[in-house]
Amino acid sequence: MILVTGATGFIGRSLTNTLTRNGLEWRPYEGRINAPTSLREQLEGVETVFHLAGAESRGRVRLLRHVDVEGTGHLLEEARRAGVRRVIVPSRIGADANDIHNLLRAKGVVERLVRNGGMPFTIVRSSTLFGLGDRFTEMILGLAIWTWPLVWLPGGGEIPMQPLWVEDYARCLAACLDRDDLINQTITVAGDERFHYRDLVRQILAMEGVRRKNVKLPLFLLRSWAFILFGWWYWPPVSRFFVDRFFVPEVTELDSVRHYFGFRPQRLGETMAYLHRRRMRWRIFRR
Numbered sequence: 396m397i398l399v400t401g402a403t404g405f406i407g408r409s410l411t412n413t414l415t416r417n418g419l420e421w422r423p424y425e426g427r428i429n430a431p432t433s434l435r436e437q438l439e440g441v442e443t444v445f446h447l448a449g450a451e452s453r454g455r456v457r458l459l460r461h462v463d464v465e466g467t468g469h470l471l472e473e474a475r476r477a478g479v480r481r482v483i484v485p486s487r488i489g490a491d492a493n494d495i496h497n498l499l500r501a502k503g504v505v506e507r508l509v510r511n512g513g514m515p516f517t518i519v520r521s522s523t524l525f526g527l528g529d530r531f532t533e534m535i536l537g538l539a540i541w542t543w544p545l546v547w548l549p550g551g552g553e554i555p556m557q558p559l560w561v562e563d564y565a566r567c568l569a570a571c572l573d574r575d576d577l578i579n580q581t582i583t584v585a586g587d588e589r590f591h592y593r594d595l596v597r598q599i600l601a602m603e604g605v606r607r608k609n610v611k612l613p614l615f616l617l618r619s620w621a622f623i624l625f626g627w628w629y630w631p632p633v634s635r636f637f638v639d640r641f642f643v644p645e646v647t648e649l650d651s652v653r654h655y656f657g658f659r660p661q662r663l664g665e666t667m668a669y670l671h672r673r674r675m676r677w678r679i680f681r682r
Contacts, residue, residue, distance in 0.1 A: 401447030552593025
């Protein structure tokens with residue numbers, strides 16, 4: 396039996412579909428990740444936990460500490476008591492418990508908790524993920540439609556990125572179940588093509604037939620700009636954690652997925668049809 400925390404989230408939806416297609420028995424965790432009684436009840440009979448639950452999309456540092464860090468600590472404690480044999484945890488390229496960026500610091504603390512958690516683990520770091528329902532490519536398109544006739548490029552769009560399709564990442568996570576050589580290992584995967592952010596934006600807009608004039612947004616203004624426009628939103632479309640992507644490159648070896656899992660990940664241009672399915676979401680912003 397497999398337990399999946401965060402099963403209804405962006406990664407969770409793809410992972411649970413993959414597990415189902417592979418004929419594996421799983422169930423979603425239901426309840427608060429910080430509730431010991433709920434954890435104890437739902438971990439009964441579980442052999443493997445995919446721990447995907449997190450508060451990144453809310454853009455609040457307090458919630459990162461409460462959900463990601465404290466929640467992981469409670470989960471690991473109850474998983475040890477329940478005799479769980481393995482925990483598989485997604486993370487981010489650049490995760491470091493001493494990093495100055497809040498998200499990467501929280502991810503680094505989570506990794507440290509997992510490594511010291513007293514049970515077999517696999518940590519799978521990734522670059523930025525894209526796919527249906529993401530908060531990356533859809534956000535780029537939506538903001539470009541909203542800010543007609545301009546598209547803003549933080550730092551001139553110089554930051555390199557190596558995005559990975561979420562379905563391929565889910566495939567990597569699921570493959571870890573049969574990989575004893577990855578027990579107690581931290582691995583890093585990313586897409587097999589690398590873009591500067593400006594080129595990524597250009598490709599997304601070209602695919603959707605959207606024309607905009609590029610305008611450089613100085614990095615020192617980026618955080619204040621995002622906070623003023625979106626900081627008051629309950630579910631901000633642009634959070635401080637999204638902004639951090641423009642300060643820390645998320646790149647690794649171009650053949651990382653092939654190296655660990657033996658397949659070539661889908662490229663951006665091969666999977667962008669999902670944006671067409673989302674165009675009506677942004678129709679009200681068209682000029």
